[in-house]
Amino acid sequence: xxxxxxxxxxxxxxxxxxxxxxxxxxxxxxxxxxxxxxxxxxxxxxxxxxxxxxxxxxxxxxxxxxxxxxxxxxxxxxxxxxxxxxxxxxxxxxxxxxxxxxxxxxxxxxxxxxxxxxxxxxxxxxxxxxxxxxxxxxxxxxxxxxxxxxxxxxxxxxxxxxxxxxxxxxxxxxxxxxxxxxxxxxxxxxxxxxxxxxxxxxxxxxxxxxxxxxxxxxxxxxxxxxxxxxxxxxxxxxxxxxxxxxxxxxxxxxxxxxxxxxxxxxxxxxxxxxxxxxxxxxxxxxxxxxxxxxxxxxxxxxxxxxxxxxxxxxxxxxxxxxxxxxxxxxxxxxxxxxxxxxxxxxxxxxxxxxxxxxxxxxxxxxxxxxxxxxxxxxxxxxxxxxxxxxxxxxxxxxxxxxxxxxxxxxxxxxxxxxxxxxxxxxxxxxxxxxxxxxxxxxxxxxxxxxxxxxxxxxxx
Ligand SMILES: Cc1cc2nc3c(=O)[nH]c(=O)nc-3n(C[C@H](O)[C@H](O)[C@H](O)COP(=O)(O)OP(=O)(O)OC[C@H]3O[C@@H](n4cnc5c(N)ncnc54)[C@H](O)[C@@H]3O)c2cc1C
Numbered sequence: 001x002x003x004x005x006x007x008x009x010x011x012x013x014x015x016x017x018x019x020x021x022x023x024x025x026x027x028x029x030x031x032x033x034x035x036x037x038x039x040x041x042x043x044x045x046x047x048x049x050x051x052x053x054x055x056x057x058x059x060x061x062x063x064x065x066x067x068x069x070x071x072x073x074x075x076x077x078x079x080x081x082x083x084x085x086x087x088x089x090x091x092x093x094x095x096x097x098x099x100x101x102x103x104x105x106x107x108x109x110x111x112x113x114x115x116x117x118x119x120x121x122x123x124x125x126x127x128x129x130x131x132x133x134x135x136x137x138x139x140x141x142x143x144x145x146x147x148x149x150x151x152x153x154x155x156x157x158x159x160x161x162x163x164x165x166x167x168x169x170x171x172x173x174x175x176x177x178x179x180x181x182x183x184x185x186x187x188x189x190x191x192x193x194x195x196x197x198x199x200x201x202x203x204x205x206x207x208x209x210x211x212x213x214x215x216x217x218x219x220x221x222x223x224x225x226x227x228x229x230x231x232x233x234x235x236x237x238x239x240x241x242x243x244x245x246x247x248x249x250x251x252x253x254x255x256x257x258x259x260x261x262x263x264x265x266x267x268x269x270x271x272x273x274x275x276x277x278x279x280x281x282x283x284x285x286x287x288x289x290x291x292x293x294x295x296x297x298x299x300x301x302x303x304x305x306x307x308x309x310x311x312x313x314x315x316x317x318x319x320x321x322x323x324x325x326x327x328x329x330x331x332x333x334x335x336x337x338x339x340x341x342x343x344x345x346x347x348x349x350x351x352x353x354x355x356x357x358x359x360x361x362x363x364x365x366x367x368x369x370x371x372x373x374x375x376x377x378x379x380x381x382x383x384x385x386x387x388x389x390x391x392x393x394x395x396x397x398x399x400x401x402x403x404x405x406x407x408x409x410x411x412x413x414x415x416x417x418x419x420x421x422x423x424x425x426x427x428x429x430x431x432x433x434x435x436x437x438x439x440x441x442x443x444x445x446x447x448x449x450x451x452x453x454x455x456x457x458x459x460x
Pocket of ligand 1 (some may be wrong): 035036037038039040041060061062063064065066067068069070071072073074075076077078206207208209231232233234235251252253283295341342343344345368370371372373374375376377378
């Protein structure tokens with residue numbers, strides 16, 4: 001029987017909590033008001049203080065910093081080399097490589113934090129666990145070779161893969177050196193401490209209830225600031241300026257008890273973060289105390305941007321994560337699941353985050369759409385948003401994350417209904433493929449729809 005998903009995630013228990021910051025009370029003036037205390041908001045506040053130490057920065061967080069996905073994710077920390085196969089056709093060769101090069105700065109930025117965030121620089125693997133997943137491996141290898149960086153995506157045949165992690169389910173893989181894992185809640189706590197240390201005025205339990213040009217209101221007060229950054233991630237998917245480009249999907253993880261001896265047996269001791277080649281992928285990693293986290297990006301789709309229990313209480317998706325664990329890593333068949341939890345993923349129409357300034361509304365900037373890959377990219381997001389707030393035209397605002405035209409998704413309710421049909425069809429096909437059978441025709445037709453319409457679906 002699968003364990004029911006619930007909050008808080010185990011990461012919070014392990015990281016412990018700091019003294020909460022006071023809620024906003026009364027009127028405050030600032031140079032910048034950041035709304036949202038996840039990685040994006042915290043990196044933005046830090047980047048701004050680094051560049052303008054005397055700037056007055058207020059950060060408003062609805063609950064406590066890290067209450068959202070930043071405190072509950074899988075902790076895969078990487079840039080964009082593993083995404084090249086999708087980036088080159090989307091952005092063109094030059095901009096794709098430029099973005100991947102910028103992403104190389106993510107891990108060093110985390111390494112430079114003074115606190116221990118369980119940074120483990122073991123690289124990342126994509127493994128194929130079914131014939132239809134071979135392409136994910138082969139395309140990643142080919143894309144890196146085609147732009148002259150074969151060292152960023154090294155092919156591994158079955159035997160080579162088995163030297164890093166052994167499973168009868170794995171056919172082959174690709175290794176990306178630019179990959180690491182962190183303890184997500186430790187990372188958010190480290191950023192919060194660094195922000196406080198830098199003089200950022202952090203206010204928790206202070207949800208923004210209205211954002212206007214130069215003015216952010218909460219239940220207890222207001223911040224008057226010429227520059228405003230909205231970094232509320234999934235909570236922004238119903239917000240008019242961005243709603244057309246983004247929707248929410250659920251992602252869930254299960255975490256085992258410590259099983260260091262089983263990890264030894266399957267040879268998975270190098271700390272690699274691992275993804276399979278599914279569209280609704282499995283992601284799995286080890287922890288400093290020998291646990292295994294297995295995630296499934298196959299959770300429910302949101303509706304009209306609401307962040308509700310679909311993203312925290314879906315037993316079926318937690319069960320899929322556990323099934324993935326048992327199928328992909330049969331050597332861990334006896335590992336007991338200790339905790340399961342979930343959260344929303346802000347999926348953009350082209351699966352890349354986007355950053356900009358709301359037209360005609362003064363100086364309100366936004367960034368979201370990480371599509372299940374925000375732990376590393378939120379650092380880039382922080383640099384971009386700080387530059388936008390400072391009115392700069394620089395290397396950050398020139399990145400495709402801030403300059404490309406983001407495609408639109410269909411309006412609601414088509415977005416939810418169409419997305420639901422396609423999601424079920426793809427999941428049926430991926431399951432059939434893993435079981436060595438051919439999916440039924442309606443499922444195959446449904447799964448082909450996004451490609452025919454030139455759209456992407458799935459969580460990454
Ligand atoms: C289960 C799961 C696993 C994941 N695994 C990975 C992974 O391994 N690697 C990876 O790269 N990415 C992963 N992600 C995605 C990653 O967690 C996110 O992309 C990233 O945390 C986004 O950070 P953020 O600061 O933009 O958003 P958030 O962490 O959501 O922060 C936004 C904050 O805004 C606050 N807020 C909302 N509304 C308001 C308001 N009105 N006023 C004030 N504050 C408000 C929220 O409380 C929240 O704290 C995963 C996500 C989930 C759910």
